Amino acid sequence: MIRRLSVDSSKTNVRAEKGSVLKDENSLQEPVEATSGTYATPFLSLEYSGSINGSLKSTLKSKLGANNSQFGVISSAADLINTILPIFGGLMVDHFGICSSTLVCMFFILLGNVVDSIGATKNHYNAFVAGRIVFGLGQSVLETAQRKLYYPMPNRGLALVFALDLGFVRICNILGKVTALPIANASYYAMTYWTSVIFTGLSLCANIAVVFLMKKVHKIDEKVVFDKNMLKIHKVFLALPSSFFLFAVSWIFQPSVFSTFNKIVADLVKVHYNVSAEQGGFYSALTQVVPVVMTPLGGVFVDLYGRRPQFVPVAAGVYIVVFALIAKTSVHPIIPLILSSLAFSISTISLLASIPLIIHNQKHLALALGIWKSFINCGDVIMSVVVGRVQDITPNQSYVNVIWIFMGVKAWAVVLGVVYIICDRAFFMKIFDRSVKNRLKLECELGCSIFQASKLSWEHEQLSANISRFSCLHVMGSLKRATTKLTSRSGWFGDKSFNYTNLFAPQFPYNLPRRQRKMLRPSPFFSLDSNLPIVLLLIAGLQHALACLAGVITPPMIISQTLNFSNDLQSYMVSASLICSGILSIVQMLHTRIPYTNKYIGTGIVTIVGVSFNTIPVFTSMADRMYSNGTCPNNTDGSRAACPEAYGYFIGTCMLASLFEIGVSLLPATVIKKACPPVVSSTVIIMIACQLLQSSGFSNWSGGDCTENCPSADAPRPLPYGAIEFIGLGFLAVVTILFVEIFGSPFMKSGSLIIALAVGSTVGCACNYCVNKIRDSPAITFLWVHTFKLKVDPPSILPILAVYLINSVEALGDITAASEASRLSVGGSEFDERIQGGILADGLAGILAGAMTQAPMSVFAQNNGIIALTRVANRSAGLVCAGYLILFGVLGKISGVFISIPKPVLGGVTSFLFANVLVSGVRILSRISWQRRDRIILATAWTFAFGVLLVPEWSAHFFRGVDTNGNEALEGWLETIETVVSTPSILGCLVAMSMNLIMPEDVDEESKDASDMEQGINENRNTITEIPSTAQSTQSQLEK
Incomplete structure (x- = not known):
């Protein structure tokens, strides 16, 4: 069915002059003006009826005998029925017209209020829920019909009209919240609902009068013409752009935060701030005051200046501040409540007023609004039930856990806001960001409305092309291609050009027969965006994951052992490191452009990140200092006790210092190379490897925990430090690595360290050398299961800044090597953007990793060899690798397996790994020209660095005679100097950099x-x- 509105006006041609406002007679300006009362009268009763339940929450629970979950059913019953009906309501409005729809809606609203009132009078819970369901039948269509009236003005005052509508809704809510308790206290609480019945009856009469005036005075004739195509609902759905569904699905839970908060705010204020019910209702009414004024002002701003997507993260940030004030402070409730209403004012307008900008075919606007309302109502139902259930499970926590849920949802809204801004600039040609002046200028050029134009300008053609990319038909085509790939042999295995035999067959490198040489033909190269078969994609991703797995889990295991964490905390550290590595690897590989700049985040190529080994020496020095000065406790037998505080100091300091690497990323690559030439970076890498070999590698190989109290009666095998059994077990792991490297297939070589850990652990556990820590590990885990108090350790700031500088130089070299392995250019603007994005993502990883309870992460070099080995440089393989890492981290038992590895086995494998780091530093030395200047710089830096490494106590009495007199600043400065001069890598770095700046170039x-x-x-x-x-x-x- 197609509804045709005939208006007593003739079509006229409008000339488009500069600065003039286009006017289309088909835009139904007269009906909009005439029908301003069509929704005003019904909404007075609708919003009044919907707002009184929150104020009477305690009364309803006591009278109806309901708990929090049952009250959630009452408050969300109307939303539950509205999860589907708004869609059909939108179709009804599109087909039958607004006048008929509003009358039907008002009838159901009146009937629902009557049933509610009867249930309240009889104290009958089921009757009350039934009344809310009937009430929802009318509510589902009324809001859609009301907003259908706004479509003639999508390019002018649409946001203002929506804002005035929301302001009117807030007034109705204030009226309901303020009068609900006084009416209930004056007589009986059921009288409040009978008052709503009176309002609804008056509104129905007024609505009938308005419809009569529309038909008789303004001569609006709604004719219904049947069309079979309109009955094919699936085609109507396909006609809607999928960008609309993108916004609807992603925004599903955001409005539910304010609506649920609005329902419980009166009781929340009463319980959390210990005030009376009347005061709670009064304070909750304040949440409706600010939107009455601020919402129209926000609508005017949106109409004049645009900036719709920017409102989303700003409003989410205000919401987070509100919930933090409620949960963590004792400020007066008026302050967070007013801020929450301010956030609601600026968040609702932006997306609601954007729907007509997305829906180009205005005859489907009511359907789109109905779908939008359905998604929002689904979120309301889920959020109401979850909040009620959380309150029932944790009755002693009041509303604290509910507030944390709200904060998490709004933190996700910040991410969504950034995504909306990027999508608007990348795909929608800033259609949501346009000001009214720019829109009117474009309309004047087109000679009609931008939404009614049909390819009259190149900009509109490009806009249509961009939006068509996200149409449902495009999605259906993508699904068809995916189905073909999943159901065909070529989709799974590819063509015969790829040699799977070469990938999996073991190799015997001595006297290789000619026949076998022919079988080892090279495989085809898969570029960055090529189409990979599924099996090869999974294999390549698994190879990348295995190659970096040992490097990802080793640093958190070293940190956990240094601070003597418990088994469950050690398991969490490994799991969180894997999850964090996967998430930040995805960020690194996406190569996202920062809005309004020419800067990027990420490299856009296969680059996996993990915890940087460069930070371990600094952490070890900091931990030693904290155990010696009493910050961390010691056990009675002299061994170290668990010290999570030290780890909080470490990650907090790293998060602060990561701002330095973010600043470095904005510098040209030549400047970074100038500050850290190979003589500097190689010194740091070599010293880090040597320090790790001394403090972790060979220490674990010789017995691990036995080094503190040896022999330990608590150990599974109480043998002395350096026992031949320990040495032999670690030697077995090293021999396994060498065997795989000589005879293993290319696939096995990429996971040689993991195979060595597996073989060594199997033998060690069979001989009772390992402790079963798997039972202490959870089956499923995620980030923030354990948290640490973030603090800053001033003496460690300078060493960590040096580490971040070295990380920048390493990232530059690793990204260059990855580009070469991927057969991409290593020069030009594209390469510079890749370098800048990679270093910036490394700096951001320092902040994000700390927020995820992990040490700073940086780009790994191991994966460059996997690209060259498999000849797969496809970005999808890297994303699959990130998925594997996240999966390994979520499965907590896998972390339990890793922390159960015997210390000698772990020491043997990590010693080999650290030696590879040492070789990387030596390889960097091959790039220098070995002039006299280079030799002097290296000799000077290595004098101090290796001296500190071999004699760590040389600086123990530097400041023996210095009296600080309790001066904390002086004590902190002296501790900083002691940390620098006692850490070989940092001291060598500073000496090498200083010598590089001082020593002149020797021209002769x-x-x-x-x-x-x-x-x-x-x-x-x-x-x-x-x-x-x-x-x-x-x-x-x-x-x-």
């Missing part, structure tokens, strides 16, 4: 080296020319 040495090189080349050339003559003379002698 450079020219001498160049001449020596040229002379050597000439001598070799002469030698080569003499070889033929020598051979001829030798041959003549043999003939004689």
